[in-house]
Each structure stands twice: as C-alpha cells, then as structure tokens.
Amino acid sequence: MNKINIIQKLIPQKPLLQQAGFGFAPSNIALCKYWGKRDLALNLPYNSSLSISLADRGASTKIIVNDANHDVIIVNDEKLPLESAFAKRVICFLDLFRPPKLFFQMDTHINLPIAAGLASSACGFAALVIALNQLLGWQLEDKSLSILARLGSGSACRSLWHGFVEWFAGNAEDGMDSCAQPIQEKWDMLCIGLFIISSKQKPITSTIAMQQSVANSKFYSSWLEKAAIDFHHLKNAIFSRDFDEFGRIAESNALAMHAVMQTSWPPIYYSLPQTIEAMHKVWAARAAGLPIYFTQDAGPNLKLLFLKENTAQVQELFSQMQVIHPFDEVVA
Ligand code: PMV
Numbered sequence: 001m002n003k004i005n006i007i008q009k010l011i012p013q014k015p016l017l018q019q020a021g022f023g024f025a026p027s028n029i030a031l032c033k034y035w036g037k038r039d040l041a042l043n044l045p046y047n048s049s050l051s052i053s054l055a056d057r058g059a060s061t062k063i064i065v066n067d068a069n070h071d072v073i074i075v076n077d078e079k080l081p082l083e084s085a086f087a088k089r090v091i092c093f094l095d096l097f098r099p100p101k102l103f104f105q106m107d108t109h110i111n112l113p114i115a116a117g118l119a120s121s122a123c124g125f126a127a128l129v130i131a132l133n134q135l136l137g138w139q140l141e142d143k144s145l146s147i148l149a150r151l152g153s154g155s156a157c158r159s160l161w162h163g164f165v166e167w168f169a170g171n172a173e174d175g176m177d178s179c180a181q182p183i184q185e186k187w188d189m190l191c192i193g194l195f196i197i198s199s200k201q202k203p204i205t206s207t208i209a210m211q212q213s214v215a216n217s218k219f220y221s222s223w224l225e226k227a228a229i230d231f232h233h234l235k236n237a238i239f240s241r242d243f244d245e246f247g248r249i250a251e252s253n254a255l256a257m258h259a260v261m262q263t264s265w266p267p268i269y270y271s272l273p274q275t276i277e278a279m280h281k282v283w284a285a286r287a288a289g290l291p292i293y294f295t296q297d298a299g300p301n302l303k304l305l306f307l308k309e310n311t312a313q314v315q316e317l318f319s320q321m322q323v324i325h326p327f328d329e330v331v332a
Pocket residue numbers: 029030032033034035049121122153154155156206207297298
C-alpha cells in the first residue's frame with residue numbers, strides 16, 4: 001500500500017480549484033507518545049497516543065497556485081531554497097495532490113521554534129492539508145484530513161483539533177482506521193510551560209530514531225506494553241481530573257520513550273546537560289510539595305505540566321518558560 005492508493009480512496013478525482021486556501025493548526029504535545037512505525041511510508045504507528053494542543057501556538061498557512069513552473073515555499077517570511085530538506089519534504093507532499101502541471105506557493109507562519117521537538121512539522125502538515133482542502137475544494141471532513149496529515153508527519157494527524165486528542169494506532173494495512181479524534185473534555189486549570197533549552201535543529205530525525213529503536217532496543221516490546229497501559233490510564237486521569245496521576249503517567253511515559261532510544265544502538269540521546277538539570281529541578285520541587293511534572297519529545301526541551309494555581313511558583317523556578325493555557329479560547 002502506498003500513499004497514492006490512500007489519496008485515491010479519500011480525495012475526489014476532479015479538484016474544484018479556488019483562489020486560495022487558508023489553514024491554521026495548533027502544535028500538539030504528546031502526553032502518551034507515538035514511538036515506532038509499523039509502516040514507514042504511511043506513518044502508521046505501533047501504539048496509540050494522546051496529546052494536548054497548544055492553543056494559538058502553531059502554523060498558519062496560505063496556499064495559492066504559482067504561475068511559474070515550480071513551487072515556492074515560504075516559512076516565516078523566508079523563501080526556502082527548493083533543495084533545502086524542509087522544502088523538499090513539503091514539495092514531495094504536494095506532489096501527492098498535484099493536479100497536472102499545477103504548482104503552488106505555500107506561505108506559512110509558525111510561531112514556535114522549528115524542528116526543536118516542539119512539533120512544528122505536526123502543525124505545519126496539518127495546516128497545509130486544511131489549506132489544500134480549501135484551495136482544491138475537496139470538502140473533506142476532519143477525519144479524512146487527519147489521515148492525510150499523517151502522511152506528511154505522523155503526529156500531524158493529532159493537530160487537527162484543540163484540546164486533548166487521541167490517535168488510534170488502528171490495524172488496517174491501508175491505515176484508514178489510524179486517525180485521530182478529539183477528546184471532549186476541557187481542563188481549564190491545566191497549564192503547559194514551554195521550557196526551551198535549545199532551538200537548534202535536532203541531530204537525528206524522529207523517523208530515524210524510531211526505526212533504530214524498533215530495530216534494536218531490547219526494551220521496545222516493553223515500551224509497547226507500557227504505552228497501551230498509559231494510554232488507558234491517562235484518559236481516566238483526565239476524566240477524573242487527577243492531576244498527580246496525569247502528570248506521573250505523562251512524565252514516566254516520556255522517560256520510557258527516551259529509555260528505549262538510549263538502549264538502541266547507536267544510542268540516541270536528545271537531552272543536553274541543561275535538560276537533566278531542569279529535570280532535577282522538577283523532581284526537587286515536587287519532593288518539596290509542588291505538583292509539577294514534565295514531558296520531553298525528540299529534542300532537549302521540556303514541557304512542564306502544572307495547574308494554574310501554581311503558575312507563580314513554577315515561573316519562579318523556570319523564569320524563561322512560556323506559559324500556554326491549552327483551553328483558552330483561540331482568537332482566529
Ligand atoms: O510525527 P513525528 O514523526 O514528528 O514524530 C513525533 C514523535 C514524538 O514527538 C517524540 C512523539 C509524539 O507522539 O509526538
């Protein structure tokens with residue numbers, strides 16, 4: 001099964017070309033991580049995952065037809081060289097949907113550090129499919145857009161919605177059952193603190209890191225067992241507003257994912273000394289009674305989890321942190 005087969009199943013044959021397409025998608029941070037692909041081409045995961053979207057932090061994309069015979073890719077007002085890795089990735093994705101002899105101009109603004117484990121590719125691909133849906137007049141529902149976004153970047157399928165989102169791993173070979181859906185549960189008191197240690201490009205992509213983990217970490221099967229249990233218990237903790245249980249599961253899930261990476265060969269280590277230092281700060285604060293937890297993705301930065309009532313204490317510890325209120329109304 002390849003991407004083209006999936007696209008033929010989902011997209012109407014004749015596009016109804018419009019003047020322009022616009023899309024916004026929030027970035028999302030997994031609390032129960034997606035780690036490992038059962039199908040590399042279709043970005044199908046071995047395990048289900050659960051995320052929280054970052055309100056107005058994400059990607060705003062405009063797409064129009066370009067009159068010249070090449071695509072134009074603009075990110076944060078900078079025209080990318082067409083041979084750059086990111087432009088190539090976007091152009092390959094556009095190729096999947098390209099009507100004959102048509103080229104695009106994609107203009108994206110991402111208000112987060114790019115490629116630093118803050119899910120900029122997730123919101124980028126999600127915003128792009130929303131914009132394409134408009135430009136090419138597909139009129140697809142969110143579930144189909146989630147599947148299409150997954151073809152660009154796995155975690156992008158969760159960026160179609162605000163709030164908590166779950167992505168079912170599914171088991172169909174074509175992945176038509178592997179899409180995300182929102183969890184209808186608002187937790188107004190929940191805060192995410194973005195603690196940015198480095199915004200540098202990551203040394204190894206998450207795709208390669210996942211492949212390596214699946215291929216040779218002895219702990220990979222234990223990861224899958226843990227992820228299944230965490231997914232279930234995390235949802236219960238959300239529904240019962242049990243913050244300590246919620247934080248404990250999210251933090252231990254992230255640490256388990258990193259343990260899998262660290263035990264693959266060659267080992268993958270995204271943390272920097274400042275990451276470990278920040279973890280110790282969290283643990284010391286928690287031991288002193290402050291309910292604060294963290295999660296970490298494929299990068300050195302931490303995302304802190306805490307409740308609104310503790311914002312001042314957390315801010316005192318992590319003065320550089322940017323606070324996100326995931327359930328605040330997003331002004332379009
Ligand atoms: O969607 P990708 O290929 O960028 O992989 C995302 C991997 C993690 O961020 C580490 C976990 C996740 O579920 O988002």
